[in-house]
Amino acid sequence: xxxxxxxxTPIITFLVIDKLEILREIYGKIYIPIGVYEEIENEVxxxxxxxxxxxxxxxxxxxxxxxxxxxxxxxxxKGEAQALILYEELKAxxxxxxxxxxxxxxxxxxxxxxxxxxxxLRAKELGLxxxxxxxxxxxxxxxxxxxxxxxxxxxxxAGEN
Numbered sequence: 001x002x003x004x005x006x007x008x009t010p011i012i013t014f015l016v017i018d019k020l021e022i023l024r025e026i027y028g029k030i031y032i033p034i035g036v037y038e039e040i041e042n043e044v045x046x047x048x049x050x051x052x053x054x055x056x057x058x059x060x061x062x063x064x065x066x067x068x069x070x071x072x073x074x075x076x077x078k079g080e081a082q083a084l085i086l087y088e089e090l091k092a093x094x095x096x097x098x099x100x101x102x103x104x105x106x107x108x109x110x111x112x113x114x115x116x117x118x119x120x121l122r123a124k125e126l127g128l129x130x131x132x133x134x135x136x137x138x139x140x141x142x143x144x145x146x147x148x149x150x151x152x153x154x155x156x157x158a159g160e161n
Contacts, residue, residue, distance in 0.1 A: 001028055001029065002027065002028075002092075002093040002094060003029075003031065003090050003091065003092040003093050003094075004023075004027040004028075004029070004030050004031065004092065004093065004094045004095075004096065005030070005031045005032070005033075005083055005086050005087045005090065005092045005094070005095050005096070006023070006030050006031070006032050006036065006083065006095075006096040006097075007036060007079055007080055007083040007095070007096060007097040007098065007099070007102060008036045008039040008040060008079040008080075008083075009097075009098040009099060009116065009144075010023075010096040010097065010098055010115065010116045010119065011023075011032065011036065011040060011052070012040065012043065012048065012144070013098070013116040013139055013144055014116070014119075015040075015048040015049070015050060016048045016138065016139060016142035016143075016144060017135050017138045017139055017142070018048075019123075019129070019135065020050075020055075022119065022120075022123045022128055022129070023096075023119070024055075024057045025123075025126075025128055026119065026122055026123060026126065026128070027094070028057065029057050029058075029059060030057065030058050030059070030096075031058075031059050031060075031061055031086060031090060031092070032052070032058060032059070032060055032061070032083070032086075033060075033061055033062070033063050033079070033082030033083055033085070033086045034060055034061065034062050034063075034082065035063075035078040035079045035081070035082035035083075036060075036079040036082065036083060037052055037053075037060045038078070038079075039077075039078065039079045040052060048142065061086055061090075063082050063085045063086050063089060064089055065085050065088070065089065068085050068088075069081055069082060069085055072084060072085065072105070075101070075105070076101060076102055076105060080097065080099060080101075080102040080105070083095060083097060083102075084102070084105055084106060084109060084111065087106075087109075087111050088109065092111075093112060094112050094113065094114060095111045095112065095113040095114075096113070096114055096115070096116070096119065097113050097115065098115045098116050103115070116139075117136075117150070117154050120132050120135060120136075120154070121154065121157055121158060124158055131158075131160060132154060132155065132158045132160060133155055133158075133160050136151060136154060136155070
């Protein structure tokens with residue numbers, strides 16, 4: 001089974017649209033670093049909040065390489081830095097990450113990565129969802145920014161334009 005690590009924003013994105021199960025359906029188990037868990041715990045007041053410890057398919061892990069973490073946290077937020085290090089430590093197969101800077105670092109470290117919208121496209125391809133557009137609109141209404149050009153590109157790839 002592939003080892004999948006996720007950063008915070010993809011988890012929040014799927015919580016906002018009430019589709020967190022898509023991650024389980026596609027990938028089985030997801031690993032998140034403690035920093036990602038803590039960032040989501042900081043959202044306890046938000047409507048989408050759920051305690052990730054209640055999902056047996058999400059495993060929360062501590063990162064071990066504190067020196068690398070310290071260096072990365074000078075450039076990235078805690079969740080992103082820990083997700084990148086956990087990816088390395090677990091010798092993961094895929095990192096789910098959305099932020100541009102985090103993806104740049106992932107690329108530099110030769111990480112195999114995908115974003116939330118790539119996951120949605122995969123879910124549609126697998127027949128787990130029938131349409132992406134309503135979910136993208138829900139994401140935008142939930143306060144997550146989507147560049148208009150990206151929005152249109154996703155719909156085009158999904159054959160929904």
